Amino acid sequence: MSEAIPHEAVLQRFPEVEWDEEFGTLIVPSAKATEVAIWLRDDEAFRLDYCSNVTGIDYLDREFKEKVKNEEGKTETIIHKDPARMEVVYHLYSMEKRTGPLVMKQRTTREKPEAQSLTPVWRSCELQEREIYDLFGINFTEHPDQRRILMWDEFEGHPMRKDYVEPFDYEWEPTPHDEILEKHQKGKVIF
């Protein structure tokens, strides 16, 4: 594997940026995203000139249980709480220095999902951010050409969201409502 990149310098340079210990990622506020991205791309120590993968994640407000063995050897159940949020993930590499990856995330709310487009910094984000807009419904400010890319233009809804409800029949009615939606939520419609 290529070398991992030390992240401490980013935290020193930008106090707003947080470090997520659990996953080992930088959490960048959307307002600062372009500035941080340009710095990471151009700084001599980083030179992250290649943005490989851009994708979104949708987290619903939920609890999940994990079984852990405690000191006495008994299994305990710990309940984790995961707040509802949406994330845009960037995997950055350096082609010049052959290092990477450094993972960067923008966090946003589920109610009004908005993130800063990094297409002006790395062209490779162009189609991938369009795909996130299409499938997750995250709006990218300053994206040059934000349209649906995989689904057709008339399509309503964002299928990669965790709470997306499939329609009864795409051709007959692309989004479920009224009775069909109720049946769906009760789990009565079985495909």
Next chain:
Amino acid sequence: MTAAAPNYELIQQDGLETSLLEVSMGPHHPSTHGVFRMDVKLDGETVVDLKPVFGYLHRNHEKLAESMSYLASMPFTDRLDYFNSMTNNWAYALAAEQLIEIEIPERAEYLRVIMSELTRLVNHVSLVGFFVNDLGALGTPLLYAFREREKILDLFEQASGARMMCNYFRFGGLRCDVPEGWLERTREVVDRFPKFLDEYEKLLCENEIILSRTQGVGNLSKELAISAGITGPMLRASGVNYDIRKVDRYGIYDRFKFRVPFSEGDVGDCYDRFMVRMLEMRESIEILKQALDGIEDGPIMGNAGKVFKPAKAESYGRVEAPKGELGFYLVADGTTQPYRFRVRPPSFINLTVLRDMCIGQQVADAVIILGSIDIVLGEVDR
């Protein structure tokens, strides 16, 4: 970025009626390599604007994979880039193996390399065939290529039971060992392959029509290629020496001696992309010979448990697939299903620069520029 368009108002003033012609190329056209559409604006024969339109094969592979167990999406990865199911399997296995500690036996590692390099031969040889087909040499060179591809597909069938949808990799090893005599048969195919390449190069590389149609067509600069995340042979044709087999050294690639062909200039054209692939096949043969010499008997499956249930973590595994960097991003939440499953398809991202390369070119060249990108719609649309 874009070539200057002529001033149409001035032309109108000369008393001539003129306007741009909008053509929708595809989705059902043999040169689009599947169901892909290009909305082209033409000024005479010159491309003024181009928009790629796709999604006709979209089946939301990622959503499907999030609703089933980790192992259950292994056969689905075959269907992404249906020419190279072995490398797709490897990329997915690599990402999943980062989530959980698994030891991969030596023999499995060697077989992984052999399968992946054979896949590279299959992909490049048929790509060159299709590329020449796009140029107008209908049939003959493509059938030469398919004759060789068929020999390798026979090997895949003997090993995995399927010609194209191999489903051969497992987390921690491989599904089954290769049958008796398979390695000898592979060696025969590999030893004969350079002879075919000699013939093929003689036929194509100095052909006057190919030279005049491809040189200087579809220029892609080094800076744009890096910024646009272009990977694989297309990136190396633009003069960047970046091969994930050398950079990441995943699997056991650090044990083999091979060179990475790349163009010397700062700009790559269609001919460079074609030549890089021709040269890469020779290097794949070198790797195959070394791997066939080094492989020994042993188990092919590691200490993987029956149920794959990683703890809460994220992982990103990437391999040098024949078309570029194929990556899988997995988010595990402690259950048997991935919470987030993402494919980073190389040919989808390589399409970013299609417009930049086509503007200012002839409409017939747009077809070969698309051919030189090497897309597979199963992967672009997912």
